[in-house]
Amino acid sequence: MEATRRATFLSFQPPAITEAEIEAVAETLRSGWLTTGPRTAELEARMRDYLEARHVLAVSSCTAALHLSLVALGVGPGDEVITTSITWPATANVIVHCGATPVFADVREDTLNIDPARAAELVTARTKAIVPVDLYGQPADLEELAVLGLPVVEDAAHAAEARYRGRKVGTIADVTCLSLYATKNIAAGEGGLIATDRDDLAETLDDLRVMRRGHGALYDIAVPGYKANLSDVLAAIALVQLDKVEQHAAIRARHVALYDEGIADLDGVEAVGRDARDVHANHLYVVRVTFADRDDVQRALADENIGTSIHFLPVHSLSAYRDRLAPHQPELPVTERAGAEVLSLPLSPAHSDDDVRDAIAALRRVHARLSG
Ligand SMILES: Cc1ncc(COP(=O)(O)O)c(C=O)c1O
Structure with a gap:
Protein backbone atom coordinates (compact mmCIF):
# COMPACT_ATOMS: atom_id res chain seq x y z
CA MET A 1 0.00 0.00 0.00
CA GLU A 2 1.23 3.52 -0.86
CA ALA A 3 2.19 5.21 2.39
CA THR A 4 1.78 8.75 1.11
CA ARG A 5 -1.01 10.83 -0.28
CA ARG A 6 -1.53 11.09 -4.03
CA ALA A 7 0.38 13.99 -5.59
CA THR A 8 -2.45 15.30 -7.80
CA PHE A 9 -6.19 15.49 -7.21
CA LEU A 10 -8.14 12.53 -8.59
CA SER A 11 -11.43 13.85 -9.95
CA PHE A 12 -14.45 11.86 -8.98
CA GLN A 13 -15.97 11.28 -12.42
CA PRO A 14 -14.26 13.11 -15.29
CA PRO A 15 -15.70 12.59 -18.79
CA ALA A 16 -13.72 10.36 -21.16
CA ILE A 17 -13.54 12.75 -24.13
CA THR A 18 -10.98 12.29 -26.93
CA GLU A 19 -10.13 13.81 -30.29
CA ALA A 20 -12.91 11.69 -31.86
CA GLU A 21 -15.63 13.61 -29.98
CA ILE A 22 -13.90 16.94 -30.71
CA GLU A 23 -13.73 16.08 -34.43
CA ALA A 24 -17.41 15.00 -34.44
CA VAL A 25 -18.44 18.37 -32.98
CA ALA A 26 -16.29 20.28 -35.49
CA GLU A 27 -17.80 18.27 -38.35
CA THR A 28 -21.31 18.99 -37.10
CA LEU A 29 -20.62 22.71 -36.90
CA ARG A 30 -19.20 22.61 -40.43
CA SER A 31 -22.34 20.79 -41.60
CA GLY A 32 -24.52 23.76 -40.75
CA TRP A 33 -26.92 21.75 -38.53
CA LEU A 34 -26.86 23.17 -35.02
CA THR A 35 -30.24 22.04 -33.78
CA THR A 36 -32.08 18.72 -34.07
CA GLY A 37 -31.19 17.12 -37.41
CA PRO A 38 -29.56 14.10 -39.02
CA ARG A 39 -27.21 13.29 -36.13
CA THR A 40 -30.08 13.26 -33.66
CA ALA A 41 -32.00 10.96 -36.00
CA GLU A 42 -28.95 8.69 -36.26
CA LEU A 43 -28.58 8.63 -32.48
CA GLU A 44 -32.23 7.63 -32.10
CA ALA A 45 -31.85 4.85 -34.66
CA ARG A 46 -28.65 3.53 -33.10
CA MET A 47 -30.13 3.68 -29.60
CA ARG A 48 -33.21 1.81 -30.81
CA ASP A 49 -30.89 -1.03 -31.81
CA TYR A 50 -28.78 -0.74 -28.68
CA LEU A 51 -31.75 -0.71 -26.30
CA GLU A 52 -33.70 -3.19 -28.45
CA ALA A 53 -36.65 -0.79 -28.14
CA ARG A 54 -39.34 0.02 -30.71
CA HIS A 55 -39.07 3.80 -30.26
CA VAL A 56 -36.32 6.08 -28.96
CA LEU A 57 -36.81 9.83 -28.76
CA ALA A 58 -33.90 12.16 -28.06
CA VAL A 59 -34.60 15.04 -25.68
CA SER A 60 -32.68 17.77 -23.88
CA SER A 61 -32.17 15.93 -20.56
CA CYS A 62 -33.32 12.95 -18.55
CA THR A 63 -35.27 15.43 -16.44
CA ALA A 64 -37.21 16.43 -19.57
CA ALA A 65 -37.59 12.75 -20.52
CA LEU A 66 -39.17 11.96 -17.14
CA HIS A 67 -41.35 15.08 -17.17
CA LEU A 68 -42.69 14.53 -20.69
CA SER A 69 -43.32 10.86 -19.94
CA LEU A 70 -45.50 11.74 -16.97
CA VAL A 71 -47.33 14.39 -19.02
CA ALA A 72 -47.86 11.83 -21.80
CA LEU A 73 -49.38 9.44 -19.25
CA GLY A 74 -51.79 12.16 -18.18
CA VAL A 75 -50.33 12.80 -14.71
CA GLY A 76 -51.72 16.07 -13.39
CA PRO A 77 -52.94 18.00 -10.35
CA GLY A 78 -54.39 15.83 -7.59
CA ASP A 79 -52.54 12.70 -8.75
CA GLU A 80 -49.90 10.82 -6.81
CA VAL A 81 -46.80 9.18 -8.21
CA ILE A 82 -44.78 6.64 -6.22
CA THR A 83 -41.01 6.89 -6.37
CA THR A 84 -37.98 6.77 -4.07
CA SER A 85 -36.21 9.45 -2.12
CA ILE A 86 -32.61 8.29 -2.49
CA THR A 87 -32.23 9.75 -5.99
CA TRP A 88 -31.30 12.96 -7.75
CA PRO A 89 -34.08 15.49 -6.99
CA ALA A 90 -35.06 15.57 -10.68
CA THR A 91 -36.92 12.27 -10.23
CA ALA A 92 -39.30 13.90 -7.75
CA ASN A 93 -39.23 17.42 -9.20
CA VAL A 94 -40.86 16.29 -12.44
CA ILE A 95 -43.79 14.90 -10.47
CA VAL A 96 -44.22 18.32 -8.84
CA HIS A 97 -43.88 19.98 -12.27
CA CYS A 98 -46.99 18.01 -13.33
CA GLY A 99 -48.89 19.38 -10.32
CA ALA A 100 -48.89 15.90 -8.76
CA THR A 101 -47.55 14.71 -5.40
CA PRO A 102 -44.56 12.42 -5.06
CA VAL A 103 -45.08 9.63 -2.54
CA PHE A 104 -41.77 8.13 -1.47
CA ALA A 105 -41.53 4.39 -0.87
CA ASP A 106 -38.69 3.03 1.23
CA VAL A 107 -35.91 1.10 -0.50
CA ARG A 108 -34.40 -2.35 -0.23
CA GLU A 109 -31.56 -2.58 2.27
CA ASP A 110 -29.24 -4.32 -0.23
CA THR A 111 -29.61 -2.49 -3.57
CA LEU A 112 -31.27 0.73 -2.30
CA ASN A 113 -33.79 0.34 -5.13
CA ILE A 114 -37.52 0.77 -4.50
CA ASP A 115 -38.91 -2.00 -2.31
CA PRO A 116 -41.92 -3.36 -4.25
CA ALA A 117 -43.68 -4.38 -1.01
CA ARG A 118 -43.38 -0.84 0.39
CA ALA A 119 -44.55 0.60 -2.96
CA ALA A 120 -47.63 -1.68 -2.94
CA GLU A 121 -48.66 -0.32 0.48
CA LEU A 122 -48.72 3.23 -0.89
CA VAL A 123 -51.07 2.72 -3.83
CA THR A 124 -54.28 4.74 -3.48
CA ALA A 125 -57.11 5.67 -5.84
CA ARG A 126 -55.03 8.73 -6.76
CA THR A 127 -51.89 6.85 -7.76
CA LYS A 128 -51.27 7.47 -11.45
CA ALA A 129 -47.81 6.02 -12.05
CA ILE A 130 -44.68 4.65 -10.48
CA VAL A 131 -41.16 5.93 -11.15
CA PRO A 132 -38.54 3.39 -10.06
CA VAL A 133 -34.88 4.39 -10.25
CA ASP A 134 -32.20 1.95 -11.47
CA LEU A 135 -29.89 3.24 -8.78
CA TYR A 136 -26.16 3.30 -9.59
CA GLY A 137 -26.87 1.04 -12.63
CA GLN A 138 -28.75 -1.80 -10.90
CA PRO A 139 -32.19 -2.29 -12.51
CA ALA A 140 -35.11 -1.98 -10.10
CA ASP A 141 -37.40 -4.98 -9.48
CA LEU A 142 -39.38 -4.38 -12.64
CA GLU A 143 -41.35 -7.65 -12.60
CA GLU A 144 -42.58 -7.16 -9.04
CA LEU A 145 -43.48 -3.55 -9.84
CA ALA A 146 -45.40 -4.51 -12.99
CA VAL A 147 -47.72 -6.58 -10.78
CA LEU A 148 -49.01 -3.34 -9.23
CA GLY A 149 -50.77 -2.64 -12.54
CA LEU A 150 -49.63 1.00 -12.75
CA PRO A 151 -47.83 2.64 -15.67
CA VAL A 152 -44.08 2.44 -14.99
CA VAL A 153 -41.73 5.29 -15.96
CA GLU A 154 -38.27 3.90 -15.32
CA ASP A 155 -35.55 6.36 -14.35
CA ALA A 156 -32.62 4.67 -16.05
CA ALA A 157 -30.34 7.73 -15.93
CA HIS A 158 -27.63 5.45 -14.50
CA ALA A 159 -28.41 2.33 -16.45
CA ALA A 160 -27.71 2.60 -20.19
CA GLU A 161 -25.94 -0.77 -20.37
CA ALA A 162 -28.10 -2.62 -17.87
CA ARG A 163 -30.07 -5.80 -18.42
CA TYR A 164 -32.85 -7.00 -16.16
CA ARG A 165 -33.08 -10.81 -16.11
CA GLY A 166 -31.50 -10.86 -19.56
CA ARG A 167 -33.77 -8.20 -21.04
CA LYS A 168 -32.32 -4.86 -22.05
CA VAL A 169 -33.44 -1.91 -19.96
CA GLY A 170 -35.55 0.18 -22.35
CA THR A 171 -38.00 -2.55 -23.28
CA ILE A 172 -39.58 -3.51 -19.97
CA ALA A 173 -41.25 -0.45 -18.42
CA ASP A 174 -43.92 1.56 -20.26
CA VAL A 175 -41.28 4.26 -20.69
CA THR A 176 -37.56 4.24 -19.90
CA CYS A 177 -35.64 7.50 -19.47
CA LEU A 178 -31.87 7.80 -19.91
CA SER A 179 -29.43 10.65 -19.35
CA LEU A 180 -26.58 11.89 -21.54
CA TYR A 181 -25.33 14.26 -18.82
CA ALA A 182 -21.57 14.88 -18.55
CA THR A 183 -20.87 12.15 -16.00
CA LYS A 184 -23.11 9.48 -17.47
CA ASN A 185 -22.04 6.25 -19.17
CA ILE A 186 -22.91 7.74 -22.58
CA ALA A 187 -21.94 11.37 -22.00
CA ALA A 188 -22.80 14.22 -24.35
CA GLY A 189 -22.63 16.97 -21.73
CA GLU A 190 -26.41 17.31 -21.61
CA GLY A 191 -29.21 15.30 -23.16
CA GLY A 192 -31.69 12.53 -22.57
CA LEU A 193 -33.41 9.63 -24.31
CA ILE A 194 -36.87 8.15 -24.00
CA ALA A 195 -37.35 4.51 -24.95
CA THR A 196 -40.76 2.91 -25.28
CA ASP A 197 -42.42 0.03 -27.08
CA ARG A 198 -45.79 1.80 -26.90
CA ASP A 199 -46.75 3.48 -30.19
CA ASP A 200 -49.35 5.71 -28.50
CA LEU A 201 -46.86 7.13 -26.01
CA ALA A 202 -44.17 7.59 -28.66
CA GLU A 203 -46.56 9.66 -30.76
CA THR A 204 -47.65 11.83 -27.83
CA LEU A 205 -44.04 12.30 -26.67
CA ASP A 206 -43.01 13.32 -30.17
CA ASP A 207 -45.68 16.05 -30.13
CA LEU A 208 -44.71 17.17 -26.64
CA ARG A 209 -40.93 17.44 -27.01
CA VAL A 210 -40.87 20.25 -29.53
CA MET A 211 -43.28 22.59 -31.22
CA ARG A 212 -43.41 21.32 -34.78
CA ARG A 213 -42.88 23.71 -37.58
CA GLY A 214 -44.84 23.39 -40.79
CA HIS A 215 -43.35 23.13 -44.26
CA GLY A 216 -44.54 26.44 -45.61
CA ALA A 217 -45.21 29.83 -44.12
CA LEU A 218 -48.15 28.38 -42.22
CA TYR A 219 -47.88 26.08 -39.27
CA ASP A 220 -50.04 24.39 -36.68
CA ILE A 221 -49.51 22.56 -33.40
CA ALA A 222 -51.55 19.63 -32.04
CA VAL A 223 -50.71 20.28 -28.36
CA PRO A 224 -49.05 23.15 -26.48
CA GLY A 225 -45.69 21.37 -26.49
CA TYR A 226 -42.43 22.00 -24.69
CA LYS A 227 -38.95 22.84 -25.98
CA ALA A 228 -37.01 19.76 -25.04
CA ASN A 229 -35.32 18.63 -28.23
CA LEU A 230 -31.66 17.59 -28.51
CA SER A 231 -29.12 19.53 -30.56
CA ASP A 232 -27.12 17.75 -33.29
CA VAL A 233 -23.91 19.06 -31.69
CA LEU A 234 -24.66 17.02 -28.57
CA ALA A 235 -25.98 14.06 -30.58
CA ALA A 236 -22.64 13.98 -32.42
CA ILE A 237 -20.79 13.56 -29.10
CA ALA A 238 -23.25 10.90 -27.94
CA LEU A 239 -22.74 8.93 -31.17
CA VAL A 240 -18.99 8.72 -30.58
CA GLN A 241 -19.58 7.77 -26.95
CA LEU A 242 -21.97 5.05 -28.09
CA ASP A 243 -19.20 3.61 -30.30
CA LYS A 244 -17.14 3.25 -27.13
C1 LIG B 1 -31.18 9.13 -10.92
C2 LIG B 1 -31.20 10.35 -11.80
N1 LIG B 1 -32.35 10.68 -12.42
C3 LIG B 1 -32.43 11.75 -13.22
C4 LIG B 1 -31.34 12.55 -13.45
C5 LIG B 1 -31.49 13.75 -14.34
O1 LIG B 1 -30.68 13.63 -15.48
P1 LIG B 1 -30.38 14.92 -16.39
O2 LIG B 1 -29.24 15.65 -15.74
O3 LIG B 1 -30.01 14.35 -17.73
O4 LIG B 1 -31.61 15.73 -16.46
C6 LIG B 1 -30.12 12.24 -12.85
C7 LIG B 1 -28.97 13.11 -13.09
O5 LIG B 1 -27.93 13.05 -12.55
C8 LIG B 1 -30.04 11.11 -12.00
O6 LIG B 1 -28.90 10.79 -11.38
Missing part, protein backbone atom coordinates in the same frame (compact mmCIF):
# COMPACT_ATOMS: atom_id res chain seq x y z
CA VAL A 245 -19.86 2.06 -24.78
CA GLU A 246 -18.59 -1.54 -24.50
CA GLN A 247 -14.97 -0.46 -24.20
CA HIS A 248 -15.87 1.98 -21.42
CA ALA A 249 -18.06 -0.62 -19.70
CA ALA A 250 -15.11 -3.04 -19.65
CA ILE A 251 -12.88 -0.42 -17.99
CA ARG A 252 -15.49 0.36 -15.36
CA ALA A 253 -16.10 -3.36 -14.70
CA ARG A 254 -12.35 -3.81 -14.13
CA HIS A 255 -12.33 -0.87 -11.72
CA VAL A 256 -15.34 -2.22 -9.85
CA ALA A 257 -13.51 -5.56 -9.43
CA LEU A 258 -10.43 -3.71 -8.11
CA TYR A 259 -12.59 -1.87 -5.57
CA ASP A 260 -14.44 -5.03 -4.51
CA GLU A 261 -11.12 -6.72 -3.82
CA GLY A 262 -9.50 -3.65 -2.28
CA ILE A 263 -12.22 -3.04 0.33
CA ALA A 264 -13.21 -6.66 1.04
CA ASP A 265 -11.45 -6.83 4.42
CA LEU A 266 -12.38 -3.33 5.65
CA ASP A 267 -14.91 -3.44 8.48
CA GLY A 268 -17.51 -0.73 8.11
CA VAL A 269 -17.04 -0.29 4.35
CA GLU A 270 -19.52 -2.25 2.29
CA ALA A 271 -20.38 -1.92 -1.39
CA VAL A 272 -24.07 -1.41 -2.16
CA GLY A 273 -25.56 -4.72 -3.31
CA ARG A 274 -26.02 -6.00 -6.84
CA ASP A 275 -28.33 -8.65 -8.18
CA ALA A 276 -26.26 -11.34 -9.91
CA ARG A 277 -29.20 -12.17 -12.21
CA ASP A 278 -28.90 -8.75 -13.87
CA VAL A 279 -26.29 -6.80 -15.83
CA HIS A 280 -25.31 -3.81 -13.69
CA ALA A 281 -24.36 -0.69 -15.67
CA ASN A 282 -21.62 0.21 -13.14
CA HIS A 283 -22.40 3.91 -13.34
CA LEU A 284 -21.31 4.49 -9.75
CA TYR A 285 -19.29 2.57 -7.20
CA VAL A 286 -20.97 3.33 -3.91
CA VAL A 287 -19.97 2.09 -0.48
CA ARG A 288 -21.80 2.39 2.81
CA VAL A 289 -19.46 3.81 5.42
CA THR A 290 -20.11 2.87 9.04
CA PHE A 291 -16.60 2.80 10.55
CA ALA A 292 -16.70 6.58 11.06
CA ASP A 293 -18.91 9.53 10.15
CA ARG A 294 -19.37 9.52 6.34
CA ASP A 295 -18.74 13.26 6.00
CA ASP A 296 -15.50 12.99 7.99
CA VAL A 297 -14.40 10.16 5.71
CA GLN A 298 -15.22 12.24 2.63
CA ARG A 299 -13.18 15.17 3.98
CA ALA A 300 -10.28 12.88 4.87
CA LEU A 301 -10.31 11.46 1.33
CA ALA A 302 -10.28 15.00 -0.10
CA ASP A 303 -7.20 15.67 2.07
CA GLU A 304 -5.73 12.57 0.43
CA ASN A 305 -6.45 14.19 -2.99
CA ILE A 306 -9.26 11.75 -3.76
CA GLY A 307 -12.52 13.24 -5.07
CA THR A 308 -15.73 11.51 -3.99
CA SER A 309 -19.42 12.32 -4.13
CA ILE A 310 -22.70 11.51 -2.40
CA HIS A 311 -25.52 9.76 -4.26
CA PHE A 312 -27.80 10.79 -2.75
CA LEU A 313 -29.10 12.89 0.10
CA PRO A 314 -32.75 11.81 0.55
CA VAL A 315 -34.98 14.13 -1.48
CA HIS A 316 -37.68 14.23 1.22
CA SER A 317 -35.18 15.81 3.62
CA LEU A 318 -34.30 18.69 1.26
CA SER A 319 -35.80 22.14 1.90
CA ALA A 320 -38.05 22.11 -1.17
CA TYR A 321 -39.75 18.90 -0.05
CA ARG A 322 -40.04 19.16 3.71
CA ASP A 323 -43.36 21.02 3.45
CA ARG A 324 -44.83 19.25 0.44
CA LEU A 325 -44.93 15.62 1.50
CA ALA A 326 -48.11 13.59 1.03
CA PRO A 327 -50.22 13.34 4.21
CA HIS A 328 -49.76 9.55 4.17
CA GLN A 329 -46.00 9.76 3.49
CA PRO A 330 -44.51 6.94 5.61
CA GLU A 331 -41.26 7.03 7.56
CA LEU A 332 -38.28 6.02 5.43
CA PRO A 333 -35.82 4.40 7.84
CA VAL A 334 -33.77 2.46 5.26
CA THR A 335 -33.51 5.50 2.97
CA GLU A 336 -32.47 7.80 5.81
CA ARG A 337 -29.81 5.45 7.14
CA ALA A 338 -28.41 4.93 3.63
CA GLY A 339 -28.47 8.68 2.95
CA ALA A 340 -26.09 9.18 5.88
CA GLU A 341 -23.76 6.33 4.88
CA VAL A 342 -23.38 6.30 1.09
CA LEU A 343 -20.15 7.49 -0.46
CA SER A 344 -19.33 7.26 -4.17
CA LEU A 345 -15.70 6.48 -5.02
CA PRO A 346 -14.00 7.68 -8.23
CA LEU A 347 -15.24 5.73 -11.24
CA SER A 348 -14.70 6.77 -14.85
CA PRO A 349 -13.30 5.23 -18.03
CA ALA A 350 -10.94 8.23 -18.00
CA HIS A 351 -9.25 6.79 -14.88
CA SER A 352 -6.38 4.33 -15.01
CA ASP A 353 -6.16 1.19 -12.89
CA ASP A 354 -3.47 2.98 -10.85
CA ASP A 355 -5.89 5.87 -10.17
CA VAL A 356 -8.31 3.36 -8.66
CA ARG A 357 -5.48 1.73 -6.69
CA ASP A 358 -4.64 5.21 -5.33
CA ALA A 359 -8.26 5.70 -4.24
CA ILE A 360 -8.27 2.30 -2.51
CA ALA A 361 -4.94 2.97 -0.77
CA ALA A 362 -6.23 6.35 0.44
CA LEU A 363 -9.45 4.79 1.73
CA ARG A 364 -7.44 2.16 3.59
CA ARG A 365 -5.27 4.86 5.22
CA VAL A 366 -8.37 6.84 6.19
CA HIS A 367 -9.93 3.65 7.57
CA ALA A 368 -6.85 2.94 9.67
CA ARG A 369 -6.84 6.54 10.98
CA LEU A 370 -10.55 7.03 11.69
CA SER A 371 -11.90 3.62 12.63
CA GLY A 372 -12.51 2.69 16.24
